[in-house]
Amino acid sequence: MKVKVGISNRHVHLKQSDLDILFGKDLTIKNEINQPGQFACNEVVTIKTDKSEINNVRVLGPVRNYTQIEISKTDAYKLGLNPPVRTSGDLDNSEVVTIIGPNGSIKTNGCIIADRHLHITYKDKEKYNIPDKILVKIDGIKPGIIEVNVKTSEEAYFEIHLDTDDANAFLLKNNEEVEIL
Amino acid sequence: MKVKVGISNRHVHLKQSDLDILFGKDLTIKNEINQPGQFACNEVVTIKTDKSEINNVRVLGPVRNYTQIEISKTDAYKLGLNPPVRTSGDLDNSEVVTIIGPNGSIKTNGCIIADRHLHITYKDKEKYNIPDKILVKIDGIKPGIIEVNVKTSEEAYFEIHLDTDDANAFLLKNNEEVEIL
Numbered sequence: 001m002k003v004k005v006g007i008s009n010r011h012v013h014l015k016q017s018d019l020d021i022l023f024g025k026d027l028t029i030k031n032e033i034n035q036p037g038q039f040a041c042n043e044v045v046t047i048k049t050d051k052s053e054i055n056n057v058r059v060l061g062p063v064r065n066y067t068q069i070e071i072s073k074t075d076a077y078k079l080g081l082n083p084p085v086r087t088s089g090d091l092d093n094s095e096v097v098t099i100i101g102p103n104g105s106i107k108t109n110g111c112i113i114a115d116r117h118l119h120i121t122y123k124d125k126e127k128y129n130i131p132d133k134i135l136v137k138i139d140g141i142k143p144g145i146i147e148v149n150v151k152t153s154e155e156a157y158f159e160i161h162l163d164t165d166d167a168n169a170f171l172l173k174n175n176e177e178v179e180i181l
Numbered sequence: 182m183k184v185k186v187g188i189s190n191r192h193v194h195l196k197q198s199d200l201d202i203l204f205g206k207d208l209t210i211k212n213e214i215n216q217p218g219q220f221a222c223n224e225v226v227t228i229k230t231d232k233s234e235i236n237n238v239r240v241l242g243p244v245r246n247y248t249q250i251e252i253s254k255t256d257a258y259k260l261g262l263n264p265p266v267r268t269s270g271d272l273d274n275s276e277v278v279t280i281i282g283p284n285g286s287i288k289t290n291g292c293i294i295a296d297r298h299l300h301i302t303y304k305d306k307e308k309y310n311i312p313d314k315i316l317v318k319i320d321g322i323k324p325g326i327i328e329v330n331v332k333t334s335e336e337a338y339f340e341i342h343l344d345t346d347d348a349n350a351f352l353l354k355n356n357e358e359v360e361i362l
Contacts, residue, residue: 169350
């Protein structure tokens with residue numbers, strides 16, 4: 001079975017109270033992304049630590065119940081952090097960073113490396129008999145097989161989300177197809 | 182069979198005439214590396230393109246017959262390059278960069294992404310019946326299997342060389358062990 005890959009660059013999700021401090025206004029839509037209801041915002045922030053900082057980190061909307069900062073291991077070395085690999089919202093013992101917006105700044109936990117995950121509806125997971133973890137074959141000049149977690153929801157666009165480290169290790173581009181074994 | 186991983190950060194090898202222009206003096210040893218006769222130098226350069234630049238790129242010695250710049254795909258995006266994945270010395274259609282040293286600068290081809298490779302002696306390759314390409318299993322929180330080329334020489338320290346994208350995708354640290362399948 002083939003599936004497309006969506007490559008996630010570093011980004012942040014914000015809760016309302018943090019959005020208020022950082023921007024003092026609502027998020028504005030730059031473009032919708034594949035997952036239903038989700039969008040990239042025009043708003044960007046700076047992520048700062050004692051060691052370094054990264055500018056122009058995009059905010060993804062809509063507002064969530066938690067603030068979460070998703071970075072790659074490459075980013076983590078630059079920032080001097082050791083974030084856990086996690087699914088969205090699982091933020092116990094996540095790393096602490098300072099987020100700087102045009103209206104203010106916050107120091108918050110919530111910094112993680114996102115796990116590799118497949119988005120699929122409950123219905124399709126059952127229909128196609130997909131287990132909770134899958135093996136995915138990637139072809140090309142630097143081929144291999146990676147383990148990917150399966151993330152179900154009521155509504156979902158069927159795609160695998162990988163971060164830029166995974167994508168760059170396998171020379172994958174956005175929307176390229178890989179194979180579920 | 183287990184084997185250790187050596188993680189190669191971006192680096193350059195220099196031919197004598199380029200070393201003369203960039204530094205105007207001999208290379209000096211910072212520390213020896215595992216491969217026999219090879220060493221990290223105290224000398225560093227800047228790699229520059231029209232789009233961006235990366236500072237503090239380490240020179241590896243000794244001097245070679247060709248100048249070669251090894252970067253990751255992550256670096257390539259930053260620099261606006263599309264280097265081929267190559268074994269050392271195979272530099273046809275490699276990318277062009279400017280290298281800046283304390284004594285001068287050169288514009289040269291030779292910029293590649295190094296292929297994933299296992300260093301092994303001719304003797305051991307035959308002894309252990311290792312094919313020209315191997316599959317390597319990586320455990321951990323983000324596990325998988327990658328294809329690795331086998332690179333033979335008369336003298337070799339038995340280890341796999343991966344770049345920082347591969348290492349960061351699998352959360353591998355220098356000298357960690359992986360398994361040849």
